[in-house]
Amino acid sequence: MADASSYKDKKVIGIGIASELTGLSERQIRYYEERKLIFPDRSKGGTRKYSFADVERLVDIANKMEDGMQTFEIRKEEMKQSDIRSKMLRGQLNAAFKMRK
């Protein structure tokens, strides 16, 4: 029950297979990581490992890219609501702090 290690979230897929499953090139997948859209694990040797959830996210990203969305916009949309809230709050605090200066 409290075992979050479902098949879907286990990071066990290499980039080659991830590429096959998504239809994206390895170059694209690595680029989306660079743009903070996807976060694979790394083996000891440094090779990327993805979960099925990651693969689904990649497909989702691919669809948005096709719709002309930029990585910057996708990153915002992909963020959890909680993350957005905390970032907004932080932004407001920063703004308020600067005004006092």
Place this chain on the structure above:
Amino acid sequence: MADASSYKDKKVIGIGIASELTGLSERQIRYYEERKLIFPDRSKGGTRKYSFADVERLVDIANKMEDGMQTFEIRKEEMKQSDIRSKMLRGQLNAAFKMRK
């Protein structure tokens, strides 16, 4: 619904990860394949790919090996009932055929 491509049966795991997940050495995993206990897919280049179902089967095999069972015995036990029946039937037919000779 009729989509049998569940995460559990997708052959996407390399032998290195399979080894980590099962605690078995790569040597052991390859040997069990040689003994017809496990059937991974192969990439174009020839590297083995396992599914989560395969990983579970490997753990099951490992348990039976610990109990002193031999690969020969495990193979018989792992076979589907249908397979066993067809083999038994074939065996009987062969036996009957030989008797006629």
Place this chain on the structure above:
DNA sequence: CGTGTAAGGAATTCTGACACG
């Protein structure tokens, strides 16, 4: 029988860079 290991090679993946746009 089941498994470890060294051996040599092939397939896979990695990073940083240049290119185009």
Place this chain on the structure above:
DNA sequence: CGTGTAAGGAATTCTGACACG
């Protein structure tokens, strides 16, 4: 900005064999 590609190297995996038992 997003992606292709050639480059050189490192990590991963493969097979067949010898060893022990």
